Amino acid sequence: MLQTGSILEWITFLCKEDFQNRLPDGRIIFTEPLVGLVDADDPELINFKNNNIIGPAFRLPSEWLPGAKTVVSYFLPFSDKIRQSNYCGSLPSVEWLHGRFIGESFNEKIRTLLVNELIKRGGKAVAPLLHKDYRADYDALLSSWSERHIAYAAGLGTFGLHRGLITEKGTAGRIGSVITDLEIEGKKLREVNPFNNCPYLVDHSCGVCIDRCPASAINREGMDKKKCYHYMFIDDRIKAMREQYDYAHSICGKCQIDVPCEDCIP
Numbered sequence: 001m002l003q004t005g006s007i008l009e010w011i012t013f014l015c016k017e018d019f020q021n022r023l024p025d026g027r028i029i030f031t032e033p034l035v036g037l038v039d040a041d042d043p044e045l046i047n048f049k050n051n052n053i054i055g056p057a058f059r060l061p062s063e064w065l066p067g068a069k070t071v072v073s074y075f076l077p078f079s080d081k082i083r084q085s086n087y088c089g090s091l092p093s094v095e096w097l098h099g100r101f102i103g104e105s106f107n108e109k110i111r112t113l114l115v116n117e118l119i120k121r122g123g124k125a126v127a128p129l130l131h132k133d134y135r136a137d138y139d140a141l142l143s144s145w146s147e148r149h150i151a152y153a154a155g156l157g158t159f160g161l162h163r164g165l166i167t168e169k170g171t172a173g174r175i176g177s178v179i180t181d182l183e184i185e186g187k188k189l190r191e192v193n194p195f196n197n198c199p200y201l202v203d204h205s206c207g208v209c210i211d212r213c214p215a216s217a218i219n220r221e222g223m224d225k226k227k228c229y230h231y232m233f234i235d236d237r238i239k240a241m242r243e244q245y246d247y248a249h250s251i252c253g254k255c256q257i258d259v260p261c262e263d264c265i266p
């Protein structure tokens with residue numbers, strides 16, 4: 001039976017060798033990934049849909065792929081160069097901007113190659129983010145497949161006060177997943193408390209991300225998604241810079257770096 005270890009080795013190899021995991025100046029975007037699994041019929045996923053943790057817009061694995069058995073989820077941590085480039089000021093660095101857009105193209109490539117690999121091994125496979133029925137709702141600010149919630153269910157981490165997923169390699173990174181009808185061995189145990197890796201949500205210590213946010217979107221009650229969206233998509237403070245590279249919208253990510261959960265569990 002296929003093992004998580006071989007998928008981890010394979011994505012690690014891609015991160016090291018693939019020319020698409022590079023900034024224009026050749027520096028690496030993502031370092032060594034994490035990989036986790038969740039059963040397609042895990043009750044936690046039904047919980048996401050029925051108990052309004054995501055809500056009815058969330059499609060279960062079997063709604064993407066009839067006969068689905070396993071969801072493979074992975075976390076791609078940004079390299080220290082990309083993270084450190086974004087420490088200064090309230091506007092994102094050009095490296096962070098490329099990391100977001102070139103990095104997500106590379107993430108799409110991983111999803112596609114992983115689907116092909118699982119098909120080669122005799123299974124069926126679908127990457128929801130690349131599926132024609134995938135929807136992101138930028139009024140409600142949710143989607144029909146939340147990579148963070150899947151990563152939590154697969155034991156890769158828990159949510160922070162800033163709403164990002166905090167993994168053992170931190171929060172500054174991107175996430176991907178693929179659904180398959182193959183069985184795969186090597187599940188990680190997931191935290192019972194979905195907020196366990198954030199000290200603020202455990203005992204009110206930390207809270208560093210509150211002051212990192214240039215949009216005042218994070219406070220002691222949590223993170224205001226609409227303020228964050230407004231800052232990135234409407235204020236659009238790096239319009240001139242992003243248009244130089246033809247990127248569709250602005251980004252930010254200041255709450256993901258220069259914080260205790262940047263590259264570890266605090």
Ligand code: B12
Nearest residue numbers: 053054142143146147162163164165174175194251252253
């Ligand atoms: C919509 C969206 C946004 C919106 C809304 C963000 C949000 N919090 O949902 C906006 C435009 C604001 C946004 C901003 C950013 N985004 Co965005 N975004 C998405 C997108 C497309 C969908 C997210 C989604 O479906 N959310 C679902 C809703 C329901 O999530 P939620 O409200 O936060 O969920 C809360 C509740 O469920 C609650 N909860 C309550 N009870 C319980 C009980 C249980 C059991 C659980 C599990 C949870 C729970 O906890 C959650 C966290 O507070 C995903 C890509 C994808 N399809 O996954 C990327 C994604 C979430 N974004 C990402 C990133 C990196 C960013 C930015 C840093 C932008 C940038 N690159 O500069 C900022 C960070 C903002 C922040 N602090 O979170 C990454 C996250 C990486 C990480 N480490 O977590 C993702 C996964 C993209 C990717 N492929 O990697 N984003």
Ligand code: SF4
Nearest residue numbers: 160198206207209261
């Ligand atoms: S900076 Fe501190 S309070 Fe904010 S999410 Fe990270 S660990 Fe939690």
Ligand code: SF4
Nearest residue numbers: 213228252253254255
């Ligand atoms: S991405 Fe920027 S605006 Fe959004 S919550 Fe994080 S720091 Fe604030």
